[in-house]
Amino acid sequence: MSLVEQVMGEVNQVMGMIDEKQLKDAESVIQKDKRIFVLGAGRSGLMAKGFAMRLMHIGYTVYAIGETITPSIQAGDVLVAVSGSGKTSSILELTEKAKNDGVKVVAVTSHSDSPLGKMGDVTIVVPGATKAGDGVKSIQLLSTLFDQSVHITLDVLCLMLSRRDHVSNDTAKATHSNLE
Amino acid sequence: MSLVEQVMGEVNQVMGMIDEKQLKDAESVIQKDKRIFVLGAGRSGLMAKGFAMRLMHIGYTVYAIGETITPSIQAGDVLVAVSGSGKTSSILELTEKAKNDGVKVVAVTSHSDSPLGKMGDVTIVVPGATKAGDGVKSIQLLSTLFDQSVHITLDVLCLMLSRRDHVSNDTAKATHSNLE
Amino acid sequence: MSLVEQVMGEVNQVMGMIDEKQLKDAESVIQKDKRIFVLGAGRSGLMAKGFAMRLMHIGYTVYAIGETITPSIQAGDVLVAVSGSGKTSSILELTEKAKNDGVKVVAVTSHSDSPLGKMGDVTIVVPGATKAGDGVKSIQLLSTLFDQSVHITLDVLCLMLSRRDHVSNDTAKATHSNLE
Amino acid sequence: MSLVEQVMGEVNQVMGMIDEKQLKDAESVIQKDKRIFVLGAGRSGLMAKGFAMRLMHIGYTVYAIGETITPSIQAGDVLVAVSGSGKTSSILELTEKAKNDGVKVVAVTSHSDSPLGKMGDVTIVVPGATKAGDGVKSIQLLSTLFDQSVHITLDVLCLMLSRRDHVSNDTAKATHSNLE
Numbered sequence: 001m002s003l004v005e006q007v008m009g010e011v012n013q014v015m016g017m018i019d020e021k022q023l024k025d026a027e028s029v030i031q032k033d034k035r036i037f038v039l040g041a042g043r044s045g046l047m048a049k050g051f052a053m054r055l056m057h058i059g060y061t062v063y064a065i066g067e068t069i070t071p072s073i074q075a076g077d078v079l080v081a082v083s084g085s086g087k088t089s090s091i092l093e094l095t096e097k098a099k100n101d102g103v104k105v106v107a108v109t110s111h112s113d114s115p116l117g118k119m120g121d122v123t124i125v126v127p128g129a130t131k132a133g134d135g136v137k138s139i140q141l142l143s144t145l146f147d148q149s150v151h152i153t154l155d156v157l158c159l160m161l162s163r164r165d166h167v168s169n170d171t172a173k174a175t176h177s178n179l180e
Numbered sequence: 181m182s183l184v185e186q187v188m189g190e191v192n193q194v195m196g197m198i199d200e201k202q203l204k205d206a207e208s209v210i211q212k213d214k215r216i217f218v219l220g221a222g223r224s225g226l227m228a229k230g231f232a233m234r235l236m237h238i239g240y241t242v243y244a245i246g247e248t249i250t251p252s253i254q255a256g257d258v259l260v261a262v263s264g265s266g267k268t269s270s271i272l273e274l275t276e277k278a279k280n281d282g283v284k285v286v287a288v289t290s291h292s293d294s295p296l297g298k299m300g301d302v303t304i305v306v307p308g309a310t311k312a313g314d315g316v317k318s319i320q321l322l323s324t325l326f327d328q329s330v331h332i333t334l335d336v337l338c339l340m341l342s343r344r345d346h347v348s349n350d351t352a353k354a355t356h357s358n359l360e
Numbered sequence: 361m362s363l364v365e366q367v368m369g370e371v372n373q374v375m376g377m378i379d380e381k382q383l384k385d386a387e388s389v390i391q392k393d394k395r396i397f398v399l400g401a402g403r404s405g406l407m408a409k410g411f412a413m414r415l416m417h418i419g420y421t422v423y424a425i426g427e428t429i430t431p432s433i434q435a436g437d438v439l440v441a442v443s444g445s446g447k448t449s450s451i452l453e454l455t456e457k458a459k460n461d462g463v464k465v466v467a468v469t470s471h472s473d474s475p476l477g478k479m480g481d482v483t484i485v486v487p488g489a490t491k492a493g494d495g496v497k498s499i500q501l502l503s504t505l506f507d508q509s510v511h512i513t514l515d516v517l518c519l520m521l522s523r524r525d526h527v528s529n530d531t532a533k534a535t536h537s538n539l540e
Numbered sequence: 541m542s543l544v545e546q547v548m549g550e551v552n553q554v555m556g557m558i559d560e561k562q563l564k565d566a567e568s569v570i571q572k573d574k575r576i577f578v579l580g581a582g583r584s585g586l587m588a589k590g591f592a593m594r595l596m597h598i599g600y601t602v603y604a605i606g607e608t609i610t611p612s613i614q615a616g617d618v619l620v621a622v623s624g625s626g627k628t629s630s631i632l633e634l635t636e637k638a639k640n641d642g643v644k645v646v647a648v649t650s651h652s653d654s655p656l657g658k659m660g661d662v663t664i665v666v667p668g669a670t671k672a673g674d675g676v677k678s679i680q681l682l683s684t685l686f687d688q689s690v691h692i693t694l695d696v697l698c699l700m701l702s703r704r705d706h707v708s709n710d711t712a713k714a715t716h717s718n719l720e
Contacts, residue, residue, distance in 0.1 A: 002380055003380065003516050003519060003520065004375055004376075004378050004380060004513075004516055007512060007515065007516050007519065008371075008372060008375050008512070011368075011371070011512065012368060012372070015364055015368050016364075018364050020362055020363065020364060037359075039359070041537075041540035042413065042536070042537060042540055043410050043413055043414070046406045046407075046409055046410045046413075046608075047406075047410075049248040049406055050403050050406045050407075050507065052248050052249055053248050053249060053402065053403055053406075054403070054501065054502075054504070056248075056249045056251060057501065057502065058501070062249050063249060064247075064248045064249060065357075065359050066360075066606060067244075067247050067248060067249070068229040068232050068233050068236075068244045068247060068586075069232055069233060069236045069242050069243060069244060069247070070357050071236055071355050071356075071357065072354065072355055072356060072357055072358040072359075073358060073359055088540055089540075089633070090540055090630055090633070090634075091540075093629065093630070093633070094359045094630075097358075097359065098359060101358075131533060131536065133529075139519065140515060140518075140519055141414065141417065141418070141518065141519070141522055141527070141529055141532045142414075142417065142529065142532055142533060142536065144414070144515050144518070144519075147410065147511075147515075148511060148512055148515060151507075151508060151511055152367060152368070152371065152508055153364075155367065155500060155504050155507075155508060156363050156364055156367050158500075158501065158504070159363060159367065159499065159500055159501070159504075160363065162501055167501070169493075169501055169502060172501045172502055173491060173502060174252065175251050175252055176251075176252060176402070176491065176502065177245075177250050177251065177252055177401075177402060178252040178253060178277075178281075179217075179219070179245050179252075179253055179274045179277065179278060180246075180401035180402060180448055180449075180450055180451075182560055183560065183696050183699060183700065184555055184556075184558050184560060184693075184696055187692060187695065187696050187699065188551075188552060188555050188692070191548075191551070191692065192548060192552070195544055195548050196544075198544050200542055200543065200544060221717075221720035222593065222716070222717060222720060223590050223593055223594070226428075226586045226587075226589055226590045226593075227586075227590075229586055230583050230586045230587075230687065233582065233583055233586075234583070234681065234682075234684070237681065237682065238681070246426065248406075268720055269453065269720075270450055270453070270454075270720055271720075273449070273450070273453070274450075311713060311716065313709075319699065320695060320698075320699055321594065321597065321598070321698065321699070321702055321707070321709055321712045322594075322597065322709065322712055322713060322716065324594070324695050324698070324699075327590065327691075327695075328691060328692055328695060331687075331688060331691055332547060332548070332551065332688055333544075335547065335680060335684050335687075335688060336543050336544055336547050338680075338681065338684070339543060339547065339679065339680055339681070339684075340543065342681055347681070349673075349681055349682065352681045352682055353671060353682060356582070356671065356682065357581075357582060360581035360582060360628055360629075360630055360631075397719075399719070409608040412608050412609055413608050413609060416608075416609045416611060422609050423609060424607075424608045424609060425717075425719050426720075427604075427607050427608060427609070428589040428592050428593050428596075428604045428607060429592055429593060429596045429602050429603060429604060429607070430717050431596060431715050431716075431717065432714065432715055432716060432717055432718040432719075433718060433719055454719045457718075457719065458719060461718075534612065535611050535612055536611075536612060537605075537610050537611065537612055538612040538613060538637075538641075539577075539579070539605050539610075539612075539613055539634045539637065539638060540606075
């Protein structure tokens with residue numbers, strides 16, 4: 001079996017364990033009249049940013065924590081926090097602070113019973129291997145399988161949102177950055 | 181004379197050459213019902229981001245080109261482009277594209293007759309030394325004196341805007357990111 | 361068929377078209393005694409950064425164009441440039457400049473005969489749908505399928521590199537950022 | 541008095557209180573055979589990045605915490621942490637972790653007796669006004685005066701380093717990013 005096939009075997013296995021009901025719950029929280037904030041560290045952070053960028057294309061008001069123009073988060077906002085292990089300390093600290101301030105939390109992690117998983121008003125479990133060595137076993141390094149599966153999972157959520165909101169490819173293209 | 185005094189001598193010299201009339205012209209272009217985009221490379225880019233962050237605190241809709249959630253720029257938007265030499269190729273290319281699309285350009289550069297300086301609907305001249313060796317002479321490396329002077333110049337513009345808009349320190353603090 | 365299954369059907373289709381020979385060619389260019397630079401805009405840029413981060417974990421000297429501490433690129437360096445359409449103007453301009461300076465180019469794009477595809481000393485073709493509407497057809501918005509497939513493809517390349525270099529999970533974990 | 545003059549009055553006042561002895565202490569810690577990491581949030585983070593970029597131009601191995609290719613920090617490394625109030629929670633948490641791991645800390649803050657100020661093996665006091673309302677009084681919003689003064693202070697440190705290391709403008713220019 002080629003390396004591509006082995007890796008795709010792993011991704012297919014994790015994606016087969018995604019619970020679309022959890023995505024539906026997240027979908028119901030993400031609304032046009034809410035501000036959505038995304039949070040993640042390392043490669044999880046890049047996946048969170050990719051999700052934020054696509055939400056922007058679909059027409060949401062969205063911010064990535066740590067970027068230049070991100071304002072204060074307030075009661076009524078939504079925070080999507082991503083951590084494979086569910087234990088990344090800065091992610092936990094900021095998510096807890098937001099939750100205490102009345103922010104709705106969508107947790108994305110490999111374990112529903114991790115500290116982050118427990119904080120979620122909605123928790124999306126993506127059981128790919130993480131740095132901590134848990135989740136579906138993988139021949140890939142560190143949290144690679146988690147990153148890949150989170151990427152696709154959040155894109156499926158974007159697909160659900162774009163259909164619910166009747167956003168066409170042309171509409172999304174018109175919003176896409178034209179200075180690059 | 182201490183090094184601090186020598187460097188402050190340079191900064192004071194450049195800041196003494198800032199034309200507040202140009203800042204007034206920029207102020208009149210930057211309005212709450214406009215979207216403001218900032219653009220810069222290297223340390224100029226960091227200064228542009230610092231300006232964007234403060235504009236956000238004052239209550240503007242502002243985006244930094246290249247960041248995650250920056251949408252397409254459109255006719256009627258404002259682009260603040262920063263380049264010491266006024267010749268940075270990507271800055272010129274993107275500014276020209278935006279200008280052709282009907283975007284109002286605020287150019288911030290050391291030379292009014294540089295390519296970027298000529299593109300500005302409003303041009304703010306900050307004559308600090310740049311990488312190209314022009315501007316006020318400096319004992320500091322590369323464009324350091326330009327960066328320092330741009331920083332303070334754009335902050336003076338923020339002060340003008342916050343006064344015009346009656347934004348207090350407390351109002352700005354409430355908008356400042358609370359997840360850091 | 362569930363949405364997850366439909367999306368995975370698309371990803372499996374694209375990944376089935378990846379030519380591992382092209383990955384082998386890229387592997388031979390990426391060496392510990394070379395400096396590797398990555399370049400991409402938008403979501404392609406996030407994928408390029410994810411690749412750079414993993415290369416760092418495996419032990420490479422790697423830089424992301426546009427980040428703070430990225431030095432000048434020189435003859436003998438390697439540039440990995442990612443663009444789905446192969447036509448993103450800033451990517452083309454910077455890649456051409458680097459190529460003229462003697463930099464080895466690894467192009468990652470959906471079309472071998474796009475401008476970027478033709479610039480590659482090595483070209484990795486990832487035929488997922490892009491913003492331009494080419495590549496494998498997709499129910500997902502814009503270049504989503506390209507992004508997903510590039511992500512996994514570059515991770516397969518990382519797997520090849522980590523095996524060639526005998527980098528274990530523990531070694532990679534020791535290099536992973538510990539301040540997050 | 542013009543607004544520029546009022547602002548420069550503030551900057552001159554703060555810079556007159558900079559203790560070059562503290563910069564000399566920082567200079568002695570920053571060496572070519574050390575890895576330097578910089579850390580800051582918000583506009584302080586932008587100033588930290590500007591410092592890191594210039595250190596790179598001068599020839600140092602330097603990383604900005606939170607960027608793509610930043611590896612783990614280890615005993616023997618140097619961490620330059622910037623916070624006006626000296627109380628930013630993530631900065632404190634990460635600095636404390638690094639210090640416990642044997643990292644040498646250069647703290648840059650408005651108060652030597654703030655939590656961050658006390659953590660510094662070397663502390664550079666920049667007494668500009670901060671969000672918390674302390675430091676030299678200012679007509680500018682939030683931590684603007686601190687940001688401006690930190691910018692110039694760290695540039696003076698760069699000037700000291702470039703002279704100690706005999707780095708000319710041409711040498712620095714050759715290292716400056718050429719893809720922008």
